[in-house]
Amino acid sequence: MNEIITSTLKDANRHLNKLNEQNAILKKAIFEVEESAQNTIREIDAIFDKIKNQINNIIETKRNKLKENTKSIQIKSITPLKQCKKVIENEIVSTEKYILSGQHLLNTTDELYSAEFEEQSKKLGSLPAVPTIEEIPFISFQYDLNDLMVEFETRINNIGNISQIGPIQITQHLERPGGCLIEWSELEVDDNTSFDIQLYNLQRSYGDLTLNPELEVNFKDCYTGSNCFYLAKDMRCNDVYTFRVRCLTENSTIWSAWSRPYVVSTHLKPFMWSSVSTDYKLTNDNTIATKCSTHTAIIYSDSAQFYPNYSIEFTILESSEPSKFQCIGLIDKPIPEEKNIIRQGTFVLSTTGQLFVDGNEKLTQLPKLDKNSKVIFSSELMLPDKLRITVENQNKTVTYDWIVDDPEQPLYFAACMDGQPWKLLVE
Incomplete structure (x- = not known):
């Protein structure tokens, strides 16, 4: 009886170990989903804040340009009017003085003064040229918001997509002296969707991106081509690196979503020469x-x-x-x-x-x-x-x-x- 119980306990312990392993896998999976979702939300906010700021700058630049253009037309149009107005005002002052002198002449018999007054009367028929109301600029602003807003909304709605997972994933790595052979493949999907892939783009960052998301800024291209593998070199022994890959499909100018970060290290020292030879x-x-x-x-x-x-x-x-x-x-x-x-x-x-x-x-x-x-x-x-x-x-x-x-x-x-x-x- 004891042997049966002992055997059953061993089976139960093995079962418990497997359950704990699966639970750890699920815990890591839940963390990855939550972390990638939060990173995506932060990236969305950063991109749309950048777009909003750039659009606002463009709008303010255009607004100021239109206002400057309006001021320029205003100054160009009003300058000759002001000059004409000044001439007329001077003429008004002269004419008023002339009228006062005429009224004074009615009370005097000075013939010389009368001859001078009569001579000045010849100027009364001359008037400065003043533009008609139809010739005067009437500044206005024309716009068509309907087409603009439709196009603007369409373009904004076409910004970005959310991918549940990238179509290309790194599948394995093989350690090499001072490097790693990185391999990737197309992700199998249930609807048998296939992509005519033209190029792959592999990037590398020093450190573990899954633990330090801020290291994403350190990603650098290390391969762009049609192969599904790449021998990454110049890796220091026991140091950690993170890789990611994406693809470009036929008739597309937009790269796919990145694969999930893939963390690797090599424990093999680089190829090196022996220091024994003195030659x-x-x-x-x-x-x-x-x-x-x-x-x-x-x-x-x-x-x-x-x-x-x-x-x-x-x-x-x-x-x-x-x-x-x-x-x-x-x-x-x-x-x-x-x-x-x-x-x-x-x-x-x-x-x-x-x-x-x-x-x-x-x-x-x-x-x-x-x-x-x-x-x-x-x-x-x-x-x-x-x-x-x-x-x-x-x-x-x-x-x-x-x-x-x-x-x-x-x-x-x-x-x-x-x-x-x-x-x-x-x-």
Whole structure:
């Protein structure tokens, strides 16, 4: 009986643990819905406040311009009227004086004064030119509010939409040395709606946006293109980053809603060169190796860092005269005091473009390496004893299967140079 009770209690405890797990998931889900809703409300307020302020500024600018135009017409129109008025007022004063002198003349017999009065009378028939009432400006303001308000209302109503969830979501990430491979896909919906997606836009922000929403201002574009994945580089070990993605569909100029924030970190240190060799000077956290001796010397990676399904990129920052025996590539293990990495257990590309697998030169040749060249080695696990290695240089690609002892074990990378000033960046 006790055994039955004990077994039942174990089942009950397992059931309780699963219920608690589901409850924690639901708690997180409720928090996410509430938090995203509050963030959306804050964003709506911010956008519409901005629109309102800008519209108000536009209205005030237009109002002031119309008032200034009115004042300008007023001044332009009233200036000649005032000048004419001043002439008439002067004429009134002169005529009144003339009348007074005439009244005075009635009480005198001075013939000389009478002749002067008669001479001045000739000016009485002359009147200044005064515009008719029809010629005088009548300033007014014309407007059509009906069409304006209809158009304004239509445009305001077309501002923004609320999305329950973005159509593209980040699905997973794979840690890589000094970075993460971010993957995303189209969200499946019940009505079988599909989108003809033209572009994806991936952004990255330092820190955990789900805990610190104010970090949203730090988002920066890191990829725009048609692929559904991106290898994010330059990530510091154990630091947290947040990614989000959106899409642009055919015949649309408006990007979709963002995916939910996706928080990642990498625990793998970046690809770096070994500091053992004195023939190379290392900088930039040992990711850049500069040849500082004049004789042939090999530099290896700090450790076996290159696993199956990894990619590694070599950038030639400075170059010298290329040769067949100067190479970069992948090796199974370092050999002390060796002077040549074209041998069994290596997959290398020479600076002149020849490809060597296990010491054997292949027929396919890639462009030679010079300053600013970028060479990418990618691997794919092909059990039981093969790696499929793809090498890309200047948009030209070659792929070969490489038989190795244990394809699941990591490889070293290496470079062999025989002079200055070769300078290599590894990422």
